[in-house]
Amino acid sequence: MRLLLTVNGAAWEGDVEPRLTLADLLRERLRLTGTHLGCEHGVCGACTVLLDGEAARSCLTLAVQAEGAAVTTVEGLGGPDGGLSDLQRAFLAAGALQCGFCTSGFLVSAEALLRDGRRRTREELRELLSGNLCRCTGYEPIVEAVLRCQR
Amino acid sequence: MKPPAFAYRRPESLAEALDLLAGEGGEARALAGGQSLIPLLAMRLARPALLVDLQRLPELRGIEASPGLLRVGAMTRETELERTAGLPGVVAAALPHIGHFQIRSRGTVGGSLAHMDPAAEWPALALLLDAELEAASARGRRTIRAGDFAIGPLTTALEPDELLLSLTVRGADGPFGFLEVERRPGDFALVGAGCHRGRVVVFATGGRPQRLPGCEAHLRQGGGPGAELRALAEAEIDATGDVHVSAAYRRRVGARLVDRVAAAAA
Numbered sequence: 001m002r003l004l005l006t007v008n009g010a011a012w013e014g015d016v017e018p019r020l021t022l023a024d025l026l027r028e029r030l031r032l033t034g035t036h037l038g039c040e041h042g043v044c045g046a047c048t049v050l051l052d053g054e055a056a057r058s059c060l061t062l063a064v065q066a067e068g069a070a071v072t073t074v075e076g077l078g079g080p081d082g083g084l085s086d087l088q089r090a091f092l093a094a095g096a097l098q099c100g101f102c103t104s105g106f107l108v109s110a111e112a113l114l115r116d117g118r119r120r121t122r123e124e125l126r127e128l129l130s131g132n133l134c135r136c137t138g139y140e141p142i143v144e145a146v147l148r149c150q151r
Numbered sequence: 152m153k154p155p156a157f158a159y160r161r162p163e164s165l166a167e168a169l170d171l172l173a174g175e176g177g178e179a180r181a182l183a184g185g186q187s188l189i190p191l192l193a194m195r196l197a198r199p200a201l202l203v204d205l206q207r208l209p210e211l212r213g214i215e216a217s218p219g220l221l222r223v224g225a226m227t228r229e230t231e232l233e234r235t236a237g238l239p240g241v242v243a244a245a246l247p248h249i250g251h252f253q254i255r256s257r258g259t260v261g262g263s264l265a266h267m268d269p270a271a272e273w274p275a276l277a278l279l280l281d282a283e284l285e286a287a288s289a290r291g292r293r294t295i296r297a298g299d300f301a302i303g304p305l306t307t308a309l310e311p312d313e314l315l316l317s318l319t320v321r322g323a324d325g326p327f328g329f330l331e332v333e334r335r336p337g338d339f340a341l342v343g344a345g346c347h348r349g350r351v352v353v354f355a356t357g358g359r360p361q362r363l364p365g366c367e368a369h370l371r372q373g374g375g376p377g378a379e380l381r382a383l384a385e386a387e388i389d390a391t392g393d394v395h396v397s398a399a400y401r402r403r404v405g406a407r408l409v410d411r412v413a414a415a416a417a
Contacts, residue, residue: 001159018157018158019154019157024153055252057186060189061189062154130251130335131250131253131254131337
């Protein structure tokens with residue numbers, strides 16, 4: 001099936017099988033392997049991307065459902081020169097990553113939260129970020145990094 | 152964890168969608184937000200021949216929230232509702248319990264109702280608020296009362312060729328109680344309960360949301376929260392156990408929640 005969408009600001013067009021998930025399209029066809037696949041059924045959050053500006057699970061979205069949509073992956077969060085975003089720098093400064101597997105999902109989820117401009121408490125952020133799992137259990141510095149970005 | 156092969160269509164009109172659903176000998180499935188259906192496909196628990204994507208159907212969109220009335224198109228995303236002012240309090244209170252925000256951005260009201268997970272919030276809210284569910288097929292339209300809609304896990308009164316169009320609730324404002332016990336915020340409830348205008352509903356306890364007529368009679372006769380209500384609820388809740396918690400846990404914790412939601416709604 002013919003598919004046309006925008007990924008990190010660039011148009012992409014190609015033929016895909018209807019059963020291809022958006023996650024597999026990004027990773028295997030576009031080679032954007034920053035989007036990680038953990039559970040592949042919507043529990044772990046590692047595959048989170050922005051779909052028309054809203055955080056969404058790319059493993060729970062068929063590529064064909066994203067026809068005409070604008071997708072932003074972790075590769076699209078930084079500046080056009082490849083520089084890190086404020087959020088990415090805050091993750092580095094707070095030590096908000098260990099093995100790094102969950103990091104792209106957390107970054108994209110946190111980016112979606114920061115974009116609406118609302119200032120959230122530590123408790124609110126903990127609850128909102130509960131849809132992303134970190135198996136190194138480094139939740140404290142992750143929440144800290146997002147809090148610092150709100151300031 | 153990859154879905155099996157299926158055909159896919161994205162109709163532009165309701166009539167076209169209904170024809171597609173009627174045409175595959177019962178093997179077509181409607182695709183709303185996909186947040187429940189795609190995991191079923193990935194685990195190969197569902198193998199539809201055809202998925203009919205509903206995202207381009209304007210008839211299934213739209214929110215009408217006015218005092219005393221809430222009408223929600225079936226393809227309304229939960230995130231859209233969260234951003235809507237003037238929702239009845241009980242609906243606004245239930246929304247944050249529906250998955251995580253990354254799920255609510257894609258998940259739809261109609262998709263959740265039609266999927267009918269016994270632990271999901273929408274079937275419970277529909278029963279609690281005595282919702283009217285409008286359905287259509289190529290054969291015509293009908294309205295299903297929430298009490299007749301949920302039949303069991305993943306089973307509703309919808310025929311294979313029928314599509315849910317909207318949910319309508321009337322008089323849903325006013326005091327309420329709505330509580331869940333869940334492992335992480337956003338996880339499926341282990342036990343949930345709601346109380347509104349004398350109705351008492353528990354969910355995530357058995358195969359479908361359950362009204363508790365004995366508890367409702369107790370409240371109607373002026374009995375308040377307390378030991379008597381808890382005992383009535385514990386006897387009345389039809390619970391099953393699973394890998395997470397036992398049936399006895401669901402009855403006991405469910406009874407506690409009934410007590411608390413009744414107190415909140417008083």
